[in-house]
Amino acid sequence: MTDTDSKAEAAPRKPRKWLRRGFVAAVIVFLGLQLVPVDRQNPPVVADIVAPDDVKHILRRACYDCHSNETRWPWYSYIAPGSWLMAHDVKEGRNYVNFSEWGDYYDETDTAIMFQDECWDDIESGEMPLWFYLPLHPEAKLTDEDIATLKRWWGEEVDEEVAEDDASSSEDEEEDSSEPAQANAG
Structure with missing residues (x-):
């Protein structure tokens, strides 16, 4: 096997490595976003609508x-x-x-x-x-x-x-x- 053959075989692995890193980074960002608080309060009902x-x-x-x-x-x-x-x-x-x-x-x-x-x-x-x-x-x-x-x-x-x-x-x-x-x- 020559040096060119080994480089050709190694090339497909690099995109997978970047995809994996990108996916891990996206998961970390997504999980980090879950820490941002959101106001989900339901204030008391003051006076409900009057209707049948x-x-x-x-x-x-x-x-x-x-x-x-x-x-x-x-x-x-x-x-x-x-x-x-x-x-x-x-x-x-x-x-x-x-x-x-x-x-x-x-x-x-x-x-x-x-x-x-x-x-x-x-x-x-x-x-x-x-x-x-x-x-x-x-x-x-x-x-x-x-x-x-x-x-x-x-x-x-x-x-x-x-x-x-x-x-x-x-x-x-x-x-x-x-x-x-x-x-x-x-």
Whole structure:
């Protein structure tokens, strides 16, 4: 065997050696990333959303993991970098809409109106729940029946609010129109 033959045989080993070292380095970095802490707290529920049970069930199933203080932290929320992404998404979701604090600010009618303003467009367009959440949480997918239930709920509540506002406006107009008549009589 010549020197050239031995060099040719040794050449394939070098890439394997670098691959092995690269793999070991990647594993060490991955394990090191696991030491970076992630905030997975669930603050106390201040006041839950006021809604009928069927609506609450849909919201709990499809929305609460990101939009409440009752997040269920799955296995992948403990493995970086997935843990960072999930913690970020939950924080962002709670800042946008937090059903665990919603009832503290709004009664049932106001809740439906706020739901329409804050959430409905995203639900109706299919943007919520997020597409990348659904593969690991297929139960969160909103069916046509779920969407109809939510639409019926907020539609009824909005109609009631509009009727109350109209009645209130009519009473205010009647009071305003009766004041000049009383002034003329005096």
